Amino acid sequence: MTIQRMTAGRPAETTAQPSRDWRLQATWAALFLNVLPFTGDHLLPLPAIVGQLIAQGALPVALVLALLANPRGLVRPNVHVVLFSLLCLLAVMVSLHNPFLVSSTYRALRFSGYVLVLWLLSPFWGRRDLALLRCHRVCLVVVLSSVALGAVISPGKAFAFDGRLAGIIWPVFPTAVAHMAAILAGTSALLWMCRVISGRNAVATIVLAAPVLVATHTRTALLAGAVGLVCASASLLLARSRARRTWIWGGVLSTAVFVVFASELMSWLLRGQTASQASGLTGRTTVWSQVLDHPRSLGQQLFGSGMSNLSFNGSAIDSNWVGTYLDLGLVGAAIQILLLAILLLTALTRPSGPRRAVAIFLIVYCIFASITETGLSGPSAVVLDLAVASALIARPSERPTG
Template sequence: MGRDLMRSGPPGGPDTAGSQAGAGPRPAGTPKAVGIVWALLALNTLGSAGAKTIIPLPRSLIQLATMGALGAAFALALVLNLRLRIRASAFVFLLTLLLVPSVISSANLEVGYGALFRCTRLALFVGSLWLLSRWWDGSMTFVRYHIRMYFAVLVLVAAGLVVSPGTAMPEYYGGRLVGALWPLTPPQIGQYAAVIIGLTVLLLLGRRTTGAGAALVIVPSLVLLAMTHTRTATLGLIVGLVPAIGSLVLTSAAARRFFAWTVLCATVAAVVFSSALQAWFLRGQSQENFSNLTGRAKVWDALLAAPRTPGEKALGTGLGDKSFGGLPIDNSWLAVYHEQGLIGVTIVAAILIVLGGVALLRPPSLPRACAIFLISYVAISSYTEAGLGDASPYLLHLALAASLLAAPAAAPLSTAAALRRRIPLWARR
């Protein structure tokens, strides 16, 4: 993936002195095993339902692997943080609050025992984030973990495409790219590709990787993104990068040049390839089908029109599979309303508002730009994708944003300095 991009710190080694923008002193460093915990959390959010694979994998086996990954992540995080040292985090605190309506509504068992199972999964996910918060210091460490994990997933997708092109681009998905070795849907692949493309572009502008290393990630990811025909991921990438790069324009000449060239190339492409871009965007659908968001609007209308008790309006019906009437909801806000009620919607809105507000108050820096990109991407995707109310890649993206917005950890005092603090001023003379 490029040596500079894969390193755990900026060029020249980790910034222990805090001289790099957004980096804080990390005397003890971040253990390498923390990256394993992050990868296990990402593995858990890959899901167990999707496309048909080359070798049929029983769903129970996939669920065992994903849940085993979450259990291993929590256990390893606990081993790494036996003293339970955590950092204050409004993001994780609000996620913890989200557990309350989830557990209360799921305890009614209206959606079966699977609701309590999903509550346990969410609790382990949030608990792992609390344990990892000890190493959230505003550095780029977790960004590199994020890119590595999802690039590895894309490599798996590309391998499936090479081994069996017909399975990887099936007719029942309209010839869109799916996971042939692991059951991944086109929106999932598009999401992973868009996120690591955006983060890698920002690393390149921040001079935290080389052009060759960035190209090794961006070029194949762009090809896979185009093959998925995922409009949400594409829009999220574009819309997310605009404010992120805009936050660097005043302090980075590279960001200004990139922004200017991007605008120029986009304008030329819109004029020259307008018909091709329109055809790609419509994916062969009629204008009517496109206007109701591929049938999503019908499910949304039915969900909103369904009768609900006051308790269901406030707390929801319990954590389910993000579907209504057997059809996917495909909207984070309506999914949260359906499963966790208005209380859940309020908490999720507070998460985005708090993260966005903190990002706006931070001085310009590369970590801030990455956080803005992630928050913007998740906000755009929430309209046509579900996941903000349960353990999902979207919550992991927001957790990464929270780690980037955390205040740098203070360097511990030396023994001499600590002793001087204990000596009264009158005794030092």
Template sequence: MGGGHTPKIVGTVWGLLVLNTLGSAGAKTIVPLPRSLIQMVTMGALVAAFALALAVNLRLRIRASAYVFLLTLLLVTSVISSAHLESGFGALFRCARLALFVGTLWLLSRWWDGDLTFVRHHIRMYFAVLGSVAMGLAVAPGAALPDLYGGRLVGALWPLTPPQIGQYAAVIIGLTVLLVLGRRTDRVSAAVVIVPSLVLLALTHTRTATLGLFLGLALAIGSLLLTSGAARRFFSWAVLCATVAAVGFASVLQAWFLRGQSKENFSSLTGRAKVWDALLAAPRTAGEKWFGMGLGDKSFGGLPIDNSWLAVYNEQGLAGVALVAAIILVLGGVALLRPPSLERACAIFLISYCAIASYTEAGLGDASPYLLHLALAASLLAAPAAAAPLMTPELRRRHIPRWARRSEVP
């Protein structure tokens, strides 16, 4: 199964999955990029990821994974809901994309061994994405902080929205902090990742990512308090700094959090609640309630849904909602049953971050960064594969019949 050396090409496959989930819709870039070109690049990355994963795992060796199994059931539900073509042929295209995504995860599961290998791939790739955002900010500050988004940071080289950038920054900040606490990286290397990522996160003014980062880290570090002195010291300093910031910079923090919005607009979650109410009030047949309308662009009435649970309900019905809930509950339950460790803490951070973000962000029902974060959590929670014992020539002669021996060469 897994265990042993992980081929370098596996990191390339993971990076291609990251590229595929960046999406094709976002802010205007310095050099206009046709959406068809961006979609060709992202889909090409997914096809290449599947091909490379298959090439490096030709014997189709996989590990049992409740997470990928549930994703496979979600794929089946998506195909059932999309077969009626209520969302057009684009729904079947999205199903094919999800199938390639899930298939690639199955092929990679061979190397899910409960270690930090994929965490490092995750941090490197998203840090590279944030590097392109920082480069766009340096080259064209006006395009990177457009008035259209209220002066929030966007991708000026690749079309990335503020919530996307905030999500990527928050995830790699949290994972890097945990690596430092677990003494799996030095402080200088960590600072190189954390400091610029914090700056980019602040420039996005993304509340969901910020709350997900702090609450996810609190839960993850809390899982280490009984076994790690570094975690206890960090937690104490974090509480002290949070208290000082809340007292001394309350007005500044409030202004950043409100982003210039009125209290009415803020209470309706920037208009999201109106879309949610309309979606829930829309008439549906029994089939649409159970299996949804088919995979779409996560919108309703031309407006983004911005809620994973309602987006799944709209596209994959109650069956899809049940499967997504099962994914979160299974991963969370396995994490709670594992003994305290750095790997477990990283998984808890990722699961809790995705659960928190699901309230104001869509993505848990289709190929997305959120499913990739949860795949990383699943790889961290996988039990280490037992190493296969060496078979000496003497043992071969003793335990393998003569007719079954291919060779006596050791």
């Protein structure tokens, strides 16, 4: 690979060739498909093994497409992708000593391949046309549209997961659906505040995402999206009158809704659980305690036991930090904290505008959601969210040529 040189003394190009753009979009779509495991009820006439092969095979397809989009193999030095590469190196080294050698090493190598594709896309970081964000939003719209269509075609199957909306045309769990809906709704609101997209575009995407988010009945995505949107829109208050008006009207409406529908909102948040069950995060804290109390050697505490399916004694861990401690130890968790801290601090130093606001939203969302969701220690939608954030706050540079 060749290290791309930064542009000196002149603005970077902002418009890519159409041929290069479709390759970038196709690469991102393949990366997105790779993190949508084919498990659960679905309407496609595909055996589960075929669907899984399609999802897993999307990664080598993404690698080929990335090479087509970046034929000279240019890479742009980027501290965020470097830190992800350190996680990959740690994952491979530790997984070689895992009792489940084949599956653990495969997961580590898949993570490495995923980050390799991000390296090949790194020259597209910093583009003023928000190329990666546009690709990301297109993928979100496609998946959420399929979720909504599935709910119309077969509502019984779509809401079979304890009454929570899931994807059934391509199987997507309610928590993953909620994650995507929150990201699409939040970015649409921010881009509208910055006048990057029209009101019609914003309404169309929010009308798609918001009902889906509510129907998934996922508290983490709703709260993380709200916190991220408040933080991101606050960065626009001084520069954008539309953001200031939105804050005023949002404050008035949210207060009115809370006062009028307080009991209904509390019932929705409790999801039929008792207060003690809700405080225990639906049993998650029990699993976390089991992981943390399990005896481990000093080496395992520091470097982990290798890549796993992020479960313990048959129960999902559902926490990025506990899962990382199990797989990659304290060192892995420290790398992730450093990654998030650098991303957030870098975003805060950028000029006010859509790139900074959307980046802050994505980073804050991922930080908040990481408490009850996994994602930073392997290929996931969270990694894609943070890659988009990194691309938005990167300094402008020349795109790859040739």
